Amino acid sequence: MLVIQLKIIETINGIQIEKQNFSLRDTLECGQCFRFQRGAENTYFGVVNTKPLRISQEKNNITFFNTTMEDFQSFWREYFDLDTDYEAIKDIITQDSIIKTACEHAGGIRILKQNSWEALCSFIISQNNNIPRIQGIIQRLCDNFGEPIDKECWSFPSPSRLAKCSLDDLAVLRAGFRGKYILDAAQKVASEEVKFTQIPQMPLDEARQELMKIKGVGIKVADCALLFGFYRLDAFPMDTWIKKAMHVFYKDGFPQFAKPYGGIAQQYIFHYIRKNPQALKLEHI
DNA sequence: AGCCAGGGTCTGC
DNA sequence: GCAGACCATGGC
Numbered sequence: 219m220l221v222i223q224l225k226i227i228e229t230i231n232g233i234q235i236e237k238q239n240f241s242l243r244d245t246l247e248c249g250q251c252f253r254f255q256r257g258a259e260n261t262y263f264g265v266v267n268t269k270p271l272r273i274s275q276e277k278n279n280i281t282f283f284n285t286t287m288e289d290f291q292s293f294w295r296e297y298f299d300l301d302t303d304y305e306a307i308k309d310i311i312t313q314d315s316i317i318k319t320a321c322e323h324a325g326g327i328r329i330l331k332q333n334s335w336e337a338l339c340s341f342i343i344s345q346n347n348n349i350p351r352i353q354g355i356i357q358r359l360c361d362n363f364g365e366p367i368d369k370e371c372w373s374f375p376s377p378s379r380l381a382k383c384s385l386d387d388l389a390v391l392r393a394g395f396r397g398k399y400i401l402d403a404a405q406k407v408a409s410e411e412v413k414f415t416q417i418p419q420m421p422l423d424e425a426r427q428e429l430m431k432i433k434g435v436g437i438k439v440a441d442c443a444l445l446f447g448f449y450r451l452d453a454f455p456m457d458t459w460i461k462k463a464m465h466v467f468y469k470d471g472f473p474q475f476a477k478p479y480g481g482i483a484q485q486y487i488f489h490y491i492r493k494n495p496q497a498l499k500l501e502h503i
Numbered sequence: 504a505g506c507c508a509g510g511g512t513c514t515g516c
Numbered sequence: 517g518c519a520g521a522c523c524a525t526g527g528c
Contacts, residue, residue: 346523351525458508512522
């Protein structure tokens with residue numbers, strides 16, 4: 219296992235690191251997470267677990283504001299997956315020409331190591347929904363049921379907190395038909411009817427079946443939770459866009475050698491075709 | 504105004 | 517197994 223060297227500088231503003239082939243914007247706006255908001259000058263603000271963060275990128279320099287070296291080393295370094303050798307992974311998966319093209323457009327994305335419960339809940343909310351509204355529902359979820367962290371800053375509510383709620387309590391979310399799904403997820407995770415803590419040890423298919431015990435969790439939502447919430451890089455969420463891409467690009471099947479990192483490839487392809495929808499049509503000609 | 508959204512469930516073949 | 521209606525709400 220190659221050890222990644224990371225240049226870290228402590229400045230008055232916070233912690234600054236140097237990283238090649240990293241896109242903060244693509245990583246935070248590709249639809250894998252929903253609690254980072256872009257402010258002025260490519261600065262993002264978000265909350266992860268109980269930690270607020272302001273972060274920005276200027277070329278290859280990424281600055282973590284309002285944090286400490288200790289928090290960076292023990293938390294953010296892991297969260298942003300800074301010790302995984304993405305170049306080595308790309309060397310493997312870009313042997314496929316489609317992934318190579320997608321990588322040229324979206325290769326700065328990294329898979330965040332998100333909180334499992336938050337990721338599951340977020341992708342339950344994501345079904346048949348658009349990103350701005352997903353963000354709104356999640357914000358109301360935190361504002362109404364999370365724990366206060368500091369001024370105007372709330373944590374993502376725990377399963378046990380939400381399990382105490384009635385469906386009427388969740389009406390403030392305006393989540394539509396997803397309200398009952400959120401409640402069912404909270405109840406089954408809190409009661410350990412769904413064995414959340416054992417999922418990391420399960421084979422992919424078994425883990426998927428475990429999550430699908432929850433109402434409103436089908437294959438796609440389960441795979442999103444596994445990829446983004448459990449860092450299962452071999453999970454391959456098949457949403458409407460990826461289905462189109464598979465139909466157009468991979469009639470003979472997705473390349474075997476890329477499957478162990480299918481989740482990363484999926485993100486590159488997803489982001490690429492969403493930014494360039496014409497790529498799906500040009501291929502037909 | 505109307506279409507659509509990082510889907511899932513339920514029903515009927 | 518697979519197609520099709522239906523689900524709540526609001527962004528664009």
